Amino acid sequence: MASKMDKAALDAFLVQEFPQVASQFAVEDVGEMTLTLRLIAAEQHLRPGGTISGPTMFGLADVATYLAILAMIGPAALTVTTNGNIDFMRKPAAGVDLLCTARVLKLGRVLAVGDALIFGEGQAAPVARAALTYSIPPQ
Amino acid sequence: MASKMDKAALDAFLVQEFPQVASQFAVEDVGEMTLTLRLIAAEQHLRPGGTISGPTMFGLADVATYLAILAMIGPAALTVTTNGNIDFMRKPAAGVDLLCTARVLKLGRVLAVGDALIFGEGQAAPVARAALTYSIPPQ
Amino acid sequence: MASKMDKAALDAFLVQEFPQVASQFAVEDVGEMTLTLRLIAAEQHLRPGGTISGPTMFGLADVATYLAILAMIGPAALTVTTNGNIDFMRKPAAGVDLLCTARVLKLGRVLAVGDALIFGEGQAAPVARAALTYSIPPQ
Amino acid sequence: MASKMDKAALDAFLVQEFPQVASQFAVEDVGEMTLTLRLIAAEQHLRPGGTISGPTMFGLADVATYLAILAMIGPAALTVTTNGNIDFMRKPAAGVDLLCTARVLKLGRVLAVGDALIFGEGQAAPVARAALTYSIPPQ
Numbered sequence: 001m002a003s004k005m006d007k008a009a010l011d012a013f014l015v016q017e018f019p020q021v022a023s024q025f026a027v028e029d030v031g032e033m034t035l036t037l038r039l040i041a042a043e044q045h046l047r048p049g050g051t052i053s054g055p056t057m058f059g060l061a062d063v064a065t066y067l068a069i070l071a072m073i074g075p076a077a078l079t080v081t082t083n084g085n086i087d088f089m090r091k092p093a094a095g096v097d098l099l100c101t102a103r104v105l106k107l108g109r110v111l112a113v114g115d116a117l118i119f120g121e122g123q124a125a126p127v128a129r130a131a132l133t134y135s136i137p138p139q
Numbered sequence: 140m141a142s143k144m145d146k147a148a149l150d151a152f153l154v155q156e157f158p159q160v161a162s163q164f165a166v167e168d169v170g171e172m173t174l175t176l177r178l179i180a181a182e183q184h185l186r187p188g189g190t191i192s193g194p195t196m197f198g199l200a201d202v203a204t205y206l207a208i209l210a211m212i213g214p215a216a217l218t219v220t221t222n223g224n225i226d227f228m229r230k231p232a233a234g235v236d237l238l239c240t241a242r243v244l245k246l247g248r249v250l251a252v253g254d255a256l257i258f259g260e261g262q263a264a265p266v267a268r269a270a271l272t273y274s275i276p277p278q
Numbered sequence: 279m280a281s282k283m284d285k286a287a288l289d290a291f292l293v294q295e296f297p298q299v300a301s302q303f304a305v306e307d308v309g310e311m312t313l314t315l316r317l318i319a320a321e322q323h324l325r326p327g328g329t330i331s332g333p334t335m336f337g338l339a340d341v342a343t344y345l346a347i348l349a350m351i352g353p354a355a356l357t358v359t360t361n362g363n364i365d366f367m368r369k370p371a372a373g374v375d376l377l378c379t380a381r382v383l384k385l386g387r388v389l390a391v392g393d394a395l396i397f398g399e400g401q402a403a404p405v406a407r408a409a410l411t412y413s414i415p416p417q
Numbered sequence: 418m419a420s421k422m423d424k425a426a427l428d429a430f431l432v433q434e435f436p437q438v439a440s441q442f443a444v445e446d447v448g449e450m451t452l453t454l455r456l457i458a459a460e461q462h463l464r465p466g467g468t469i470s471g472p473t474m475f476g477l478a479d480v481a482t483y484l485a486i487l488a489m490i491g492p493a494a495l496t497v498t499t500n501g502n503i504d505f506m507r508k509p510a511a512g513v514d515l516l517c518t519a520r521v522l523k524l525g526r527v528l529a530v531g532d533a534l535i536f537g538e539g540q541a542a543p544v545a546r547a548a549l550t551y552s553i554p555p556q
Contacts, residue, residue, distance in 0.1 A: 017187045020184075020185060046159060086222070106507065131502065221528065222500050228391050245365075332479055340471055
């Protein structure tokens with residue numbers, strides 16, 4: 001199954017459809033049923049202790065998995081998250097970007113499911129894992 | 140078990156420890172093992188279709204449950220979320236604040252667990268449900 | 279919204295459709311969008327330490343929520359669980375039945391979502407909480 | 418980090434500590450931070466429609482991840498599951514065993530986290546994904 005959107009198309013989609021958050025993210029890599037997204041770490045993402053907040057990591061996993069799905073099915077912006085689950089496993093190092101690699105595990109007609117691992121850039125052990133389900137609107 | 144922080148103490152805690160997000164939230168009500176938090180809806184919270192984004196709702200549930208726990212144990216800012224799970228069940232109406240009621244189900248020495256329901260203000264059916272686990276640092 | 283199946287109808291449904299497990303469960307109470315199910319504790323449910331195993335409690339929450347949904351929509355046996363999430367919060371006391379109260383939070387055309395609390399009989403603090411999503415087959 | 422229990426030690430542990438369920442499972446493969454477990458499909462695991470039930474798959478993922486952790490830390494039977502999350506993505510084919518591959522993502526002093534994919538034997542697409550958290554008792 002070939003991708004329908006490449007890195008440039010996904011970056012443009014993000015700017016157009018998610019203007020509130022597009023500048024925080026950059027698509028690093030897109031493959032068949034997988035995508036890696038960078039969170040450009042900034043002050044607004046931090047929580048007490050100086051590390052990136054949980055909701056920021058949830059958002060990173062959500063956007064990465066969403067884009068991994070859209071890369072396969074095309075720009076269906078109204079695809080919505082119905083369920084998300086995340087484990088925060090380690091503190092990310094301060095001052096580094098986060099990289100999230102999502103993979104699509106099921107791409108059904110109505111539901112899609114993916115999971116994701118988040119790493120601090122240059123670090124070997126994952127800081128978080130997540131799984132997300134999406135409802136795909138009828139064409 | 141009596142609360143250790145009231146509404147005023149929790150609002151002050153939020154401003155001091157979470158300056159990035161404190162202005163988005165207001166504590167509505169605190170009780171024994173329960174707390175209701177308001178998300179003051181704004182442009183930055185929206186996603187395509189004009190409704191409040193999933194990561195914003197995850198953050199609302201996380202902050203509400205975290206404050207419900209701190210109300211009971213006192214201002215342990217380094218309490219961290221270890222797991223979160225959320226179902227997005229309905230679209231919130233556009234232009235209304237969200238209200239999240241969290242309840243603490245377990246308050247252990249090391250781990251605390253709570254769950255939360257999120258409603259659009261003035262609406263009867265919940266827009267999301269969540270459950271969160273926290274690791275409490277040793278004193 | 280009125281129920282379509284009462285306690286007797288649900289017990290009969292369980293015997294007919296789930297003969298492998300029906301004898302382990304008894305419907306205690308059915309209401310609008312809520313149901314309480316008893317797990318009749320037995321040797322086969324135990325894990326090291328003599329308490330009821332996690333998968334047994336997951337099954338209890340799943341069957342309780344499934345029956346709470348069927349009580350509302352009628353005997354759609356092919357309704358399937360698509361997602362489940364559970365926190366095991368306390369050890370149940372040895373030798374007591376478990377009671378699980380499920381509530382239906384969303385009853386859509388295609389997806390239904392519920393959550394559940396599990397108690398040891400006669401105990402005040404919940405031993406587990408769960409949330410489950412179901413896909414409802416087209417009529 | 419070297420394993421502390423090999424396939425034979427894990428099979429023996431299962432028989433001794435989990436006599437209720439040991440005959441349903443067989444360890445297929447153990448590696449560093451990973452383990453594959455077989456569910457020997459039987460009548461007792463089925464649900465309406467003739468496929469393996471959700472709670473059975475939850476139990477498979479739970480036992481696989483638990484054994485993957487014990488392989489690394491040794492036979493700490495009182496390690497307990499604190500949280501589990503599972504997506505049921507496809508119907509397993511009727512009459513085939515299930516294979517579950519778990520990987521340990523975090524092995525802390527107090528908490529361990531892993532995830533798992535379940536496949537019908539001989540099938541390429543996963544039928545379920547899960548993530549589980551364990552509390553490790555002090556030595």
